[in-house]
Amino acid sequence: MTTFDEFRTNVRIAIHAFDGMTMFHLSTPLAVFGEVTRSGLAEWETAVFSDDGQPVRTAEGLLIADISGPEVADEADLLIFPSWPTDLPPAEQPLVDMVAAAHGRGATIAGLCLGTFPVAHSGLLDGRTAVTHWLKSDALASQAPNVQVRPAALYIDHGDVLTSAGTASALDACLHLVRTSLGAEVATAVARRLVIAPHRDGGQAQYIERPLDDGTAAEGPIGAAMDWALHHLEEPLTIEALAARVQMSPRNFSRRFREYAGVSPAKWILARKLDEARRLLETTELPIREVAQACGFASPVTFRQNFVTAYGTTPTAYRHHFSDVEATRMSG
Structure with a gap:
């Protein structure tokens, strides 16, 4: 079908x-x-x-x-x-x-x-x-x-x-x-024109999307940590490291983060890494290994496994499909 x-x-x-x-x-x-x-x-x-x-x-x-x-x-x-x-x-x-x-x-x-x-x-x-x-x-x-x-x-x-x-x-x-x-x-272009977020996860929790980053200050210590993480996706983003940036204990940070975002820090970070990976696959010709590295995955294998789990297709196949769409749109 x-x-x-x-x-x-x-x-x-x-x-x-x-x-x-x-x-x-x-x-x-x-x-x-x-x-x-x-x-x-x-x-x-x-x-x-x-x-x-x-x-x-x-x-x-x-x-x-x-x-x-x-x-x-x-x-x-x-x-x-x-x-x-x-x-x-x-x-x-x-x-x-x-x-x-x-x-x-x-x-x-x-x-x-x-x-x-x-x-x-x-x-x-x-x-x-x-x-x-x-x-x-x-x-x-x-x-x-x-x-x-x-x-x-x-x-x-x-x-x-x-x-x-x-x-x-x-x-x-x-x-x-x-x-x-x-x-x-x-989707991000449409969302910008309508002044709405292009994607939300975790029930009704609103997520900060890297494509929409406009330099606006994030709300509170958790928002500040999220904003910082979005600009450092290539780094190891452990709960301990993020909690330390906003001077909170890892346990308190995890609890407050879930209240703020609706999901755990690890799940949110993975989703944002995959968001950035999709953007790079769609808009650049970077090799898969470099995309994985830019998004903070330990290896191309780990990147591929997480991508397939999230989207049901490989990074290569995803790039191929959306490259075809872009070519069709540009030729039209």
């Missing part, structure tokens, strides 16, 4: 709308994916549709008149449900059939926030993990008992089906789709 994350530059996206949905939920995928096209990064076409092709009125009272019918889902590469009515009605059969048909021909299905519910109603999440707004996690578990609900996640991507937590997590999920399709540099 062809999935959305196979480095596409021409994508058709169908976004479901209904009476009473908030403008924020509808605007999130439109803003992120529309910025890809507006910035000339790729040709991504978005279309908003309702169940019957009729205009919908948002929760704020605005009438969305320029709207398509459900037939746009027939040609979509990505079918998105940005929300769902708060009384959580079961998805009607035509919509369930639409999801099944789109998925069957290779489209990726995404349920953002309460939009996880119609995806779950379709059966595509049976036996899989999923996330929705934390307030409705118990309701999702009740309505879809075959789904393993993970309330703490920002988003969960199975390749062919993606779900996200509430509100701003939908931005994270949409940027994730940009990143997996067009690369970290494009």
Whole structure:
């Protein structure tokens, strides 16, 4: 099956709308994916549709008149449900059939926030993990008992089906789709234009990304240690060394760091090293050994093992894929 994350530059996206949905939920995928096209990064076409092709009125009272019918889902590469009515009605059969048909021909299905519910109603999440707004996690578990609900996640991507937590997590999920399709540099460029973080880990904890470093002072001793680490990824970044920089004991530093970031220092550091490795693979021709060294890995073997574990592909294959995308983008 062809999935959305196979480095596409021409994508058709169908976004479901209904009476009473908030403008924020509808605007999130439109803003992120529309910025890809507006910035000339790729040709991504978005279309908003309702169940019957009729205009919908948002929760704020605005009438969305320029709207398509459900037939746009027939040609979509990505079918998105940005929300769902708060009384959580079961998805009607035509919509369930639409999801099944789109998925069957290779489209990726995404349920953002309460939009996880119609995806779950379709059966595509049976036996899989999923996330929705934390307030409705118990309701999702009740309505879809075959789904393993993970309330703490920002988003969960199975390749062919993606779900996200509430509100701003939908931005994270949409940027994730940009990143997996067009690369970290494009996702960072889109995030900069929208003035949001290009990637978050560890539940709701916000992470400082090296590509977004603007010289702004970090917050508190833990933030200062994180900021310093981002500029010294090639060095041995032990808990003891970081704690000493901010005059804290390793035990207290580890506890405070987890409270601040949502994950352990070791996990955060590894993620940042891999972020930098992806950037170097995408934007330079440095040999793999030098990339590993620049990112503080003990050896190319250790680098490769961690990269494969995190992304399911080797550094060489990753570079090859994203070099192809860049060449396609530049030639277009």
